[in-house]
Amino acid sequence: MPKHIVRLLVLIVVIAIVAFSAKKFLIPASFYEYGHYRGAAVAEIASKVPKLQGSAACQSCHKKAYEEWAAGIHRKATKNNVIQGLVVKNGPGCEVCHTGPAGNHPSKEAMPLSIEDRVTTITHKHIGHPADVPGRNLMLSAKDMQSVCLNCHEKLEARPKMQPQIVVDSHSGKELCTTCHNPHSPRVDFAALPRPPYDPITGKAILVNADKPEDAGDAGTGKSVAEACAACHGKAGMSVNPEWPNLAGQHAGYLVSSLKAFKSGARKNDMMSGMAAGLSDADMRNVAAYFAKASCGVTGGDKAKAVLGKAKVTEAGCAACHNAGGLRGTGAAGISASQAWPNLAGQNAGYLTVALKSFRDDSRSHAVMSSVAKTLSDSDIDNLSAYFASVSCK
Amino acid sequence: MNTQDLQTEEETCGMSRRGFLGLLGKGAVCAGAIVGAVGAGSAIGASEAGSGKRAYQQNDKQFAEAVNNPPKIPEYNWNDHQWAMGVDTTRCIGCLRCMEACKMENSVQMDANHNRTWVERYVYLEGSNTALIDSQADPKNIANAGSETKFRFDNRYKDVKVEKAFFVAKLCNQCEHPSCVEVCPTGATFKSKDGPVLIDTTYCIGCQYCVQACPYGARSFNESRGTAEKCNWCYHRITKGLNPACVEVCPTGSRIFGDRNDPESPVSLFIRNNHVQVLKPEMGNAPNVFYVGLDKEVV
Known part of the structure; x- marks a missing residue:
């Protein structure tokens, strides 16, 4: 080769x-x-380790929250119920709202405390605490909570009708969701109200104020604006006609939202729509601050009716929001818990009757009041109005 | 032509006309039988693939290996499962918790445009025959939420008259005939025997050919890792008896997951009791995500 x-x-x-x-x-x-x-x-x-752990994993430490959830509507919707061969409904578990899987959660080694201690004494100083994850706040603050609720419950056109949805402005205004709803078990239990918002970690009540500081008006400036109101509502905010509301001592937040509603047409009144149309937002805040500072008075009501009305207050559900300092601490009957809701103590009985009846026949609408008023008879309305008219407003 | 001539012709050609035609007939029958047999054979092959008995592009030897010597996953045998997902668009509320859960679970990039799963909103305004489509990555939605990582749809249609609107959740369809696997030059992505199309990140060279090949836009590129990114139905969860993260958190049961080998699994019930559709059936990828309530505009 x-x-x-x-x-x-x-x-x-x-x-x-x-x-x-x-x-x-x-x-x-x-x-x-x-x-x-x-x-x-x-x-x-x-072989990767799962991060989401499911709600059951939360149970061992967060007993109270878990129990609330397990008994509530959020949980009831969680079971994959099979009806007529179809899987129906699910529901938000812990990790849906408390963003961030339990896999980010501190391990027992990171928190060398007894289980009970851990729930009540976790502070943010623990390295690896979920609250420390940047941009994530597992233990939601009351403010965050609102946006979390709205993730699912804000009214959107594309959302199926069966999903409970709200328009924030007409449902609660500036009020936080947690004022009435326990997010773990959100169906409102009127018997259990007032419901103090509490810190899920410490279990202590949190004082929350939905109003921003810049919303506070100037009472001095408001006095000149108030002169236009004096013809009907009195110079010091005490009305000349029993069918018109007293404004003295009323919550400023409520006055502002009412004026805005008149201006936008959401609430209708021939006289007020015209008056409010000429007011700027600053005018509204100032005049509201002026009347809020004015000394309130008691107009009084029929004594016999007031006795009957007092007996009805709790049952009718008024007490949940308009009574006893409501949700934010101790206070007097007829003094509302929130800036967004009106004080009723000492208010004109005639005005209260008109207001309740207009809620009942839908000529005025409010998510809560419309449904509450529909449960009341004419005599109930008279009695309740007489009761609140005779309660001390101080 | 007389009889003598015919005789001569037959002798010359070695075959009579009758003989020739007879042979032609027999040949046609035989050919038909062969074609039929081959067709039947391929039909069996297709049905096997459909029921998950044989994964995509698996030869006989590899199939036997997959059956007899499955991957060593504790308390799990991929021969026993055939995973599938259902999406009921009539229940989706567009809360986007599925997206968030997926990103946390799988450490997907925390921005608006790299997603393993996402949700689209279809809105028909009154009098319009075409849908307006947006997803959470729409700049208006991001501006409304205030951050790319707070996944949220804005309320832009509250003041206009809407004829019809709905949400559609999208994710990898884990196709029976995955285009992405077809084009992968390194064998970094493959169809597992129990359904999901997986990525071997140690073998992915980041050429992004698969990202282009997917007809559903289900793949993206993870810049921080330098590899392709896709939904694998949380393979690490389903092999441990858990649901995928998105299914786990979906608050309305819009996402349904299960094993098609189990006739009572949620997804089997879903497929059996609903009129289900798949996305882009004309592409021939044979998706394994089954939809209820799809509209004409949804692709």
Whole structure:
């Protein structure tokens, strides 16, 4: 055989050996095991540790919150109920709202406390506490809570009708969701109100004020605006006609929202719509501050009716919001808990009757008041009005 | 032509006309039988693939290996499962908790445009025959939420007359015939025997060919890792008996997941009791995510 052919053959054999051994060396053993891929990758991918743990994982430490949730509507919707062969409903578990899987949660080693201690004494100083994850706040503050609720419950056109949805302005205004709803079990239990918002970690009540500081008006400036109101509502805010409301001592927040509603047409009154149309937002805040500071008075009501009305207050549900300092601490009957709701103590009985009746016949609407008023008879309305008219407003 | 001539012709050709036609007939029958047999054979192959007995592009030897020597996953055998997902668009409320849960669970990039799953909003204004479509990545939605990581739809249609509107959740369809696997040059992505299309991130070279190949836009590129990113139905969860993260958190039961081998699993019930559709059936990818309530504009 010629020399050059031998050389060529040797070269080919060497290249073949190199190529073959390279292939052996570079392709992992499990490649082509199940197909054109590395078979070992399947088990590797499956070996990742799950982060979301499910609601049951929260139970051992957060007993109270878990119990509330387990008994409530959010939980009841959680079971994958099978009805007529179809899986229906689900529901938000802990990790849906408390963003961030429990996998980010501090381990027991990170929190060397007894379980009970842990729930009540967790502070943010613990490294790895979910609240420390940037941009995430697992233990939601009252403010965050509102946006979390609205993730699912804000009225959107594309949302199916069966989902409970609200328009914030007409449902609660500036009031926080948690004032009436326990987010763990959100169906409102009027018997259990007032419901103090509490810190889920410490269990202590939190004082929340939905109003921003810049919303406070200037009473001095408001006095000049108030002169236009004096013809009907009295110079000091005590009305000249029993069917018109007293404004003295009323919550400023409520006065502002009322004026805005008159201006926008959401609330209708021939006289007030015209009056409010000429007011700027600053005017509204100032005049509201002026009347809020004015000394309130008691107009009084029929005593016999007031006795009957007092007996009805709790049952009718007024007490939940308009009574006893409501949700924010101790206070007097007829003094509302929130700036967004009117004080009723000492108010004109005639005005209260008109207001309740207009809620009842839907000529005035409010998410809560419209439904409450529909449960009241004419005599109930008279009695309740007489009661609140005779309660001390101080 | 007389009889003598015919005789001569037959002798010359070695075959009579009758003989020739007879042979032609027999040949046609035989050919038909062969084609039929091959067709039947491929039909069996397709049905096997459909029921998950054989994964995509798996030859006989590899199939036998997959059955007899499955991957070593504790308390799990991929031969026993055939995963599928259902999406009931009539229940989706667009809360986007699925997106958030997915990102947390799978450490997906926390921005608006890299998603394993997402939700689209379809809105038909009154008198319009075409849908306005947006997702959480729409700049207006991001501005409304205040951050790319607070996934939220804005309320932009509150003052206009809407004829019809709905949300549609999207994710990887874990196709029976995945285009992405077809084009992968390194074997980094593959169809597992129990359904999900997985990515071997150690083998992915980040060429993004699969991102282009997917007809559903279900893949993205993870810049921080340098590899492709896709939904794998939380393979690490389903192999431990858990639901995928998005299914786990969905508050309305809009997402349904389960094993098609179990006739009583949620997804089997869902498929059996509903008129289900898949996205872009004309692409021939045979998706494994089944939708209820799709509209003509949804692709």
